[in-house]
Amino acid sequence: MTPFPFPDLTPQLIYHLAGAALVGIALYRGATSSDLLTRILALNVLSVGIAAVFVAAANRGAGAVPDPVPHAFVLTGIVVLVAVTAALLALAERIDLTGAKSDD
Amino acid sequence: MIVFDLMLAAAILVAGWSALSAPDRTGAIAGFLVFGLLVALSWVRLDAPDVALAEAAIGSGLTGALMLRAAGRMAPPAADRVPRAQRAAAALLACGLAGGLAVAVMDLPGATIVYDPLVRADLGQSGVSNPVTAVLLNFRAWDTLLEMAVLLAALVLVAALGPRGTPRPARLGPLYTPFLRIMAPLSVLVAGHLLWLGATAPGGAFQAGAVLCGGLLALYFGGALRPAAVPAGPLWALCAAGVAVFAAAALAAEVLTGTLLAYPDGADKIWILAIEGGLTVSIGATLLLLFTGLRQGGARA
Amino acid sequence: MMVLTLLGHLLIAGGVVLLLLAALGLWRFPDLHTRLHALTKADTAGVALVALGAGLLSGSAATLVPLTLCAVLVAISGATTGHLIARSALDEEHASWRSTRHDSV
Numbered sequence: 235m236t237p238f239p240f241p242d243l244t245p246q247l248i249y250h251l252a253g254a255a256l257v258g259i260a261l262y263r264g265a266t267s268s269d270l271l272t273r274i275l276a277l278n279v280l281s282v283g284i285a286a287v288f289v290a291a292a293n294r295g296a297g298a299v300p301d302p303v304p305h306a307f308v309l310t311g312i313v314v315l316v317a318v319t320a321a322l323l324a325l326a327e328r329i330d331l332t333g334a335k336s337d338d
Numbered sequence: 339m340i341v342f343d344l345m346l347a348a349a350i351l352v353a354g355w356s357a358l359s360a361p362d363r364t365g366a367i368a369g370f371l372v373f374g375l376l377v378a379l380s381w382v383r384l385d386a387p388d389v390a391l392a393e394a395a396i397g398s399g400l401t402g403a404l405m406l407r408a409a410g411r412m413a414p415p416a417a418d419r420v421p422r423a424q425r426a427a428a429a430l431l432a433c434g435l436a437g438g439l440a441v442a443v444m445d446l447p448g449a450t451i452v453y454d455p456l457v458r459a460d461l462g463q464s465g466v467s468n469p470v471t472a473v474l475l476n477f478r479a480w481d482t483l484l485e486m487a488v489l490l491a492a493l494v495l496v497a498a499l500g501p502r503g504t505p506r507p508a509r510l511g512p513l514y515t516p517f518l519r520i521m522a523p524l525s526v527l528v529a530g531h532l533l534w535l536g537a538t539a540p541g542g543a544f545q546a547g548a549v550l551c552g553g554l555l556a557l558y559f560g561g562a563l564r565p566a567a568v569p570a571g572p573l574w575a576l577c578a579a580g581v582a583v584f585a586a587a588a589l590a591a592e593v594l595t596g597t598l599l600a601y602p603d604g605a606d607k608i609w610i611l612a613i614e615g616g617l618t619v620s621i622g623a624t625l626l627l628l629f630t631g632l633r634q635g636g637a638r639a
Numbered sequence: 640m641m642v643l644t645l646l647g648h649l650l651i652a653g654g655v656v657l658l659l660l661a662a663l664g665l666w667r668f669p670d671l672h673t674r675l676h677a678l679t680k681a682d683t684a685g686v687a688l689v690a691l692g693a694g695l696l697s698g699s700a701a702t703l704v705p706l707t708l709c710a711v712l713v714a715i716s717g718a719t720t721g722h723l724i725a726r727s728a729l730d731e732e733h734a735s736w737r738s739t740r741h742d743s744v
Contacts, residue, residue: 245384253439256350256351258433258436260354266425285393316397320629513722514723521716
């Protein structure tokens with residue numbers, strides 16, 4: 235390994251922490267944004283953050299075969315998320331439409 | 339290489355933040371696309387190529403396309419009107435949860451490694467050698483069957499709610515038709531390749547379905563494919579085919595082996611490929627219709 | 640084998656330089672058309688060089704062929720999307736210049 239101030243730093247740990255940070259960012263923006271589209275984006279980022287934690291947990295270091303079960307969970311999650319996103323966007327468009335009418 | 343991982347993780351966080359804080363919608367969605375691709379790259383670094391493929395194609399590409407289409411139809415975003423105290427509370431809670439998540443999983447080395455020995459012990463009997471495909475289509479096929487039902491349910495909601503309207507007249511220029519002539523057949527070829535490859539290497543029904551959807555979308559933008567002009571019945575049948583094939587396979591397996599979704603010995607691979615074939619077509623069609631919407635009985639064409 | 644490895648590394652290095660130039664152009668150039676100019680050419684060539692280099696490094700035809708196919712596909716779709724973006728931008732500029740609605744055409 236290359237000499238580095240933190241000898242215990244592995245890709246697994248780095249992406250695990252990044253995933254946790256993404257969860258934080260997404261929760262904050264989801265709670266503080268008043269724009270529907272931003273909130274849907276926040277839900278997507280939240281889901282990717284949790285998936286990153288899963289994928290990092292499945293990793294067993296360079297060379298070792300990772301655990302396939304978390305990978306299957308995340309794959310299922312990605313497909314379910316795109317279905318949920320499409321449904322939420324249809325709802326958001328409808329809310330936007332009725333909101334614009336009632337504001338006039 | 340650890341330096342590369344650090345830079346990539348930093349870039350992911352910056353892209354994720356810019357996706358959620360850009361003032362204009364196009365900027366936010368562009369940030370989200372970059373974010374998705376960088377995350378896919380990081381998952382390749384973590385030896386998860388199956389998941390990375392799905393994230394790049396579905397989580398980033400298709401979701402981005404859905405977002406852009408919705409952004410084009412919605413009014414520009416209003417400024418955030420959240421009081422300072424509420425923002426501070428949200429920041430505190432979000433930091434606490436993120437920190438808790440970071441510490442919790444770090445404290446439990448090996449806690450997630452529960453299923454792995456089970457998968458390894460039975461992989462030889464699963465009919466495929468890609469462990470992710472074995473989990474999705476054999477060991478936990480139940481999950482995947484229900485996942486297809488979720489896709490169908492989302493399509494029902496989108497069809498009931500989504501605005502119709504005819505698509506804008508396409509002014510795509512002389513280069514687009516030759517592009518389509520290459521890409522549309524190739525997308526079918528690549529989808530078939532990914533489907534076949536999924537048994538032994540990264541790939542499978544979901545990645546193949548996403549590629550198929552990409553080819554269909556290219557045709558849709560070129561005006562060669564108009565779901566709104568097709569009667570809704572056959573389209574619904576196409577989208578329900580995945581669930582139908584899967585459920586029929588589950589029942590047939592019940593009759594043949596006495597257990598739901600336990601395929602007959604030695605024939606696992608054929609069963610898995612047949613189910614995945616149905617899933618691919620169905621996923622491609624469903625993802626396309628989630629984007630384009632469906633005609634409702636001709637009432638609002 | 641040594642020559643192929645060296646050539647592979649050289650191709651990847653060249654590709655990375657081109658990709659860096661494309662990013663620099665995207666960042667520093669003033670408007671959409673000059674940015675597209677930097678992006679489409681340097682990007683396509685950069686990806687092609689990296690793909691070829693990686694294919695040579697792998698040392699197997701079964702890896703080289705799909706990678707080459709990827710580079711060709713990136714070239715085709717890069718050229719087409721670049722054309723589409725420039726075209727729609729020109730349409731909009733035209734429309735604002737004549738101050739007419741271009742979707743009425």
